[in-house]
Amino acid sequence: MSTGASGGVQAASHTLYITAGSGNSYKPVQVLAQRGAGTPAVHCHLQPIDVLGGETRRPGFLAINPRGQVPFLLTDRGERLGESNAIAWYLAEGSALIPAAPLHRAQAIQWMIFEQTALEPNISPARFFSTLVPALREANAARFPGWLDAGHAGLALLDAHLAEREFLCDSGYGIADIAVFGYTHLAREGGFDLDRHPAVLRWIERVRSQPGHRPVADLLQPLA
């Protein structure tokens, strides 16, 4: 791997490209923070990318990551991996964040796909134009009703599932909770009324109380 772009990275370290405030970038970093004591260490350099400043469109970054998406992982062996939930899964390997039983692993994959199809595509753009780039909110006003309706429908399914459960998979807290938490806990910033989903609100507090939990505001802070 090239260490030049990431400045003094050890040769045996992954490079994880992330952007501040992103619910997708949050997931793999949360995994790194919660792999847990007794689990083999994963050496990973966090490389901030200024998406709004255009850094994902610069040739140097596109040479590594042609789709220009963040988060993105360059492994210590130069392998490349995209998709936030796939990166999170890879970094969680060897830890209890990935369920041990096949059925629970499949449940985790089920919820990771649900997150990327029913939640993130609605919550992320509504939040982006409400909070991160409010100057463009008015130009995108016509798209908000669709995002809010579809997002609330996804949150209602999540709420029904969590009404009788502590965490998403029957095996307890793990990678599915991290993936779904990424944008769900930021939904108010997109204009979603989370009070309509009380089981989701209780689950958000349970996730926040897990050992090693980091708020999204600390995303770019060094890992312990």
Next chain:
Amino acid sequence: MSTGASGGVQAASHTLYITAGSGNSYKPVQVLAQRGAGTPAVHCHLQPIDVLGGETRRPGFLAINPRGQVPFLLTDRGERLGESNAIAWYLAEGSALIPAAPLHRAQAIQWMIFEQTALEPNISPARFFSTLVPALREANAARFPGWLDAGHAGLALLDAHLAEREFLCDSGYGIADIAVFGYTHLAREGGFDLDRHPAVLRWIERVRSQPGHRPVADLLQPLA
């Protein structure tokens, strides 16, 4: 589990609810057909569901599967699992269809998520209104340009990836190929010009030549 709804199922069998012609239902069945010799058998009863006939909206089915989605798995222990790619993953456990190396497993998850976000949401509805319910095509005509543009963009990314590879993951043919093949090989039926994606066409033929491959037309046929 209740055996009443699925008629004479052995107690130690999963029940997989599938619908004819569906690229999503195809995936778990293809996994069952390709787990391979020497791999522990998975006993799974295929239960056809007539989606167009309204069977997914009947109380008996909704009691098992509140979202009414197909495919859906009821395990031999009464556990429930949705999302085609998650069901496929579960049924592939213990076989070589799931890559052995952590990086390759994460690549498989990456492509399964890509399939559900960039391909299926565009190819599936375009095909549905073109081929399965053509009487409603005109009423949905305004939605086709968006599906075709976004679907071709996804297919172009797939094509670029496959231009230098035989299969999606570096470990060779497996669950990611089955997941992505599901709708990709049906894209012409939605009006997509697959000739624009020659590496995808070559990969489709490679997938078709794999041992145990079943065409989607045989979806409801009993497994060997």
